[in-house]
Amino acid sequence: MTSRRQLLQASLTLGALQLFPGMSHAQAKRLVFATFTGSWEEAHRAVLVPAFKKATNNAEIILDPMLSVDQIAKVTAARNNPPIDVMLHDPGPALTAIDQGLVENYPVATSANYKDLIAEAQEETGPAIFFQVVGLTYNPDKIKTPPTSWKDLWKPEYKGRAGITNLNSTLGTGFLVEIAKMFGGSESNIEPGFKALNDLKPNLAAVAANPGALATLFQQGQVDISPGNFNAIQILKARGVPVEFVIPKEGAIAFKTTIHIVKNSPNRELAVALIEAAMSPDVQTKLMQSPYLVVPTNSKVKMDGEIAKVLAKDQADMKKRFVFQDWKKINEQRAQWIERFNREIKL
């Protein structure tokens, strides 16, 4: 009886010690990779993480899915002790992160895979590991005639069925710039874009907080048409959710996604290992295949399958078909736009 009691006490004491950090150092070693929400997280969890573990003899890694802007906020708040080791950025936030000195240059000289990236992807501040393509996403069960233009979103028949994301995401901001252009504006004249968004209100079923959330709205049948990320819907489609992607006649919005080592990261070596894995032809090939369909940046990876069919035959073709935006200009005004979006698009 006594011995059982003592045993219990001893184990409780040990348990209590476990409660307090600092007594175990296991957590400090974990590499934190801030990926994007939704399909990106799933793709990275399924393909990139195993490759990383293999390369580093099972080092611990945590995926922390969030928007680029959130990543920057988190790192800015704790520069000396960043909560993130590796960041993933769309072009706009990437510029911000570099400007604010949040990232460290990639050791390109010693990299095995860097030199194989296509020229556009070779950036010392952080190499691009994939391209994102934004077009129109719709539910083929509900919308029988596939949309062909961004303008289709405004069709009265889609009343209460369209979705967009807010401007915190690159998708949302890119979409705003694109429709501004469509209605006669540009990166420096966003007015027509906001006007068009206001006109879109009756059609809006939801404003998602991020692209991942937008994809889930299709999953739940909550929206039937929206601007969407090519990749975001592929996993859904593979699961049998009725979604289709089309490139509007105005052209799809495209941007490259760069990966960065966060300055002051205590896990620099692991960070390099992760980025190296992300650039590797092996990982990029796997990510290019169904259901992820991620557009590769490694020149050794040849585009084929669904990507070649729907998006582009190769990287050169891509550059022709896609619209690239001026993120430097966008960045200067983005905070104001977010503010304005908050005020105007609120129902």
Place this chain on the structure above:
Amino acid sequence: MSTKKSLPVTAYPLWLASPLALAMLLFFITPLLMLGVVSFYSDAAMTQWGSVANWAKTLDGFGLTVLLDTLWLGVQVTALSLVLGFALAWSFLRMPARLQPLIIFIVMLPLLTSVVVRTFAWIVILGRQGIVNNFLMDLGLIEAPLKLLYTRLGLVVTLANVQLPLMVLPLITALQRIDMNLSDASASLGASEWQTFKKITVPLALPGVIAGCLLTFSAAITAFISQSLIGGGQMLFMPMYLYQQVSALSNFPFAAAISLTFLATVILCVSLFNMLGRLSRGYANG
């Protein structure tokens, strides 16, 4: 001759509270005071201090709209919870005693279940292909699914449900304290049930009503998760406004001003409720 005053054996020395008092001072009060300091920085990088720009921005037309809208949401949720909660509490006392523990259990379960889980359920219930829409369509009452999720109505119903236990428990306690003979006496004096309810039950239950309203109201206006998952991106309330400024825009000074405005409003509402509570207790106790 005078003997040393010593502490009665039934009391414990006040200094026993000092560890917590100190901890609260350091880790609760100090941070809140920090908000005040930070709110006067004029820039997000926090280099220039001494500007009221953030306060002006918080209380400008838009900021005020968000604040008032948040309070209005609280009022709507509280009103709905009160109606539902009062009906349940009233019926609870008239139920067979065997059923009462079960009802208490049903009321408590959501209180202790994760708020994310409860909110999650409402996504399933309110969605376009959700339970409500399917039900209504099966009945042939509607042809196309109604938009319930990401609407004000959906949010109010969800919040009312999520916070309902906070309303029901004080109401049951308050109603139980009322002498059942009083309503019998009222009935014997010729009052109809409705009159008795209006003139006896409700006034005497007021302290419970106010306690329940206070809890429900403050929970509803601060319910970040439900507001964000059910309200969606188109509705903006104080919690999300604050979170957005911190997480996406890193504008700590502005977020601090928002926080303080929100805090002050809540304190004001709580004081108001407390005042009403004191008045009603005096009323209920004759």
Place this chain on the structure above:
Amino acid sequence: MQSSPEIVSPHAAQSAQTAPASAFGLKLQAIVQRYPGATSAAVDGISLDINAGELVALLGPSGCGKTTLLRIIAGFVAQTEGQIIVGETAIDALPPNKREVGVVFQNYALFPHMDALENVAYGLACRGAPKEQQVARAQEMLELVQMSHLAKRLPREMSGGQQQRVALARALAVKPRILLLDEPFAALDKSLRLDMQIEVKRIQRLAGITCLMVTHDQEEAQSMADRVAVIHQGRLEQYASPNEIYDFPRTLFVNQFVGNANSLKGTVASTAENQVGTVLVAGVSLPARLVSPSLKVGDSVWVCIRPEQLELRAATERIEGPGLKGVLTLSLPQGPQVIQEVQLGDGAAIKVAQARASNQTMLSSGTAVFAQLRDGSFCQAYAYV
């Protein structure tokens, strides 16, 4: 109730028993207790000397300060002034747990999570006594209070009387020097009360312990205590044997509080030695003890007459001696006696107690009567305030 022929009150209190060698006396010296913010003192200079082995009752109406005094002795409240001496040592500076003063509370305050045996053993456990010793002593005490058969019962499974026995056993188990009882019988049914009073008295004798009991019930004080201390508004009114308190109440308050008393306004008619004199009440001259000192002829006084000192006769059957004239208004039979209310000429009402005898015909209401002082009885006269 025979009245004493002696006029001077005998101050020598007669203890019913001689003190056992192990018992301790208790001395209270000018205890004052003032609560902050209160206008008057809760205890206002009370001194009491309690002999070893004696059972003293603190008697008074609720709020008179008697419970405060008890709590001061127990150490729960620190007195503002004064000293408490147990045996030869002052215990004022000691905390309650060092005073060796046992307390039986009004609601018994048994520990609800412990059974009877554990409750009784508690005090010994506090002292770190070996387990076997605790149990042995607790069992012994339970036997003393005739509760050994319920040793494993929890307090909520016991009746009030049983709880009280356990509480008593618990207090006595640690062999306290003084035992304090706070309204010990107030929570008991009337039928059970007498049994328990006898029981407590028996145990107190058996244990030979000095005992101070707080009560507001004068009959209880009368029947149980060796001496009674009557307390009123924080002051000690009288401290004497029960008989003396009853027969020679020293103040108007004691007279009214202990037993029934008819209080009438009167004036001193004549004085004599040894406080004896006559008073004039409603034009009638009555023999009286002038209790308040220095009463002179012509002074206004309260005249107290106990109902049993009066005898009622129909106006037609009046006998020799002073009598108050009035009309019988009400008869209330009360067990062995009948209380009769008489309305006097000036409107005042007095009560008269008459022994119930089967052969006696009762007077009917409305009869003109004389309430006559029984032979050899005296009224008590107190200065009018």
Place this chain on the structure above:
Amino acid sequence: MAHQKDFSTILFRGTLGFLAALTVVLLIAPTAVVLIVSFTDGYSLKFPPVSYSTRWYVELWNASHLHFAAMNSIQVGLATTLLSVVFGVLASLAIVGSKSRAARTLDSLFMSPLVLPALAFGFAALMTFSAVGWAVSITTLIIGHTAVCVPYVIRTTSAALAQMDPALLESSASLGASRWYSFRFVTLPLIRPGVMAGAFIAFMSSFDNVPVSLFLRDARTDMLPIRMWQDLEGKLDVTIAALSGVIIIFTLVMMIVMERVAGLSRRLRQG
């Protein structure tokens, strides 16, 4: 006095009874729906599911990121509970029954986290911790959680203390017990159910905390409710339904246990 029920009485009772029934359904529905949906075979959260399986529970078994968050939440929850109980019981002892101004002020201070928006506090705590150079960690989470969870322990403990007959302590003292002995053998056993109920509520509210964790967590100290929220919003992961099922069952079992040992429902209503 009319014995037959008139129309208005029937209408009145009927309305209240109907509303009450509706409320009971509303209270049960979310829990029931989640439990049922968690056994879906599909990828979406349709109700009722087209076919049933336990596949999402199997997925849950392999979802290491959820395990990680759950372990963190449990760690933080247990430490928070421990701290809340120690600090809360001490504070309750000091302030309960005391009418002094200082005690009343402390009471209001300790209770204030219950009504103040915890989100503002979470943000304020984040700023303060980073201002003094404390990186976000399990420790900062425990501190933040304790501040908002300790009121629950104080509430139930104070209620239990207030119900205790003061004569018990006096009688204990008069029997020779020191203050500590009385606390250990009289007070503590008697308030234990109250403390346990408070500890349980504190644990559940820490385990479920969003507003404080939202700011004080990071990826290395992921918290389960935040992970669930983000996974729900970001990818409507059906695994979360299975996880919710597990949480519901755990809560149900714990509630029944706590009802038995601590009279949970009575204590919740006192507060």
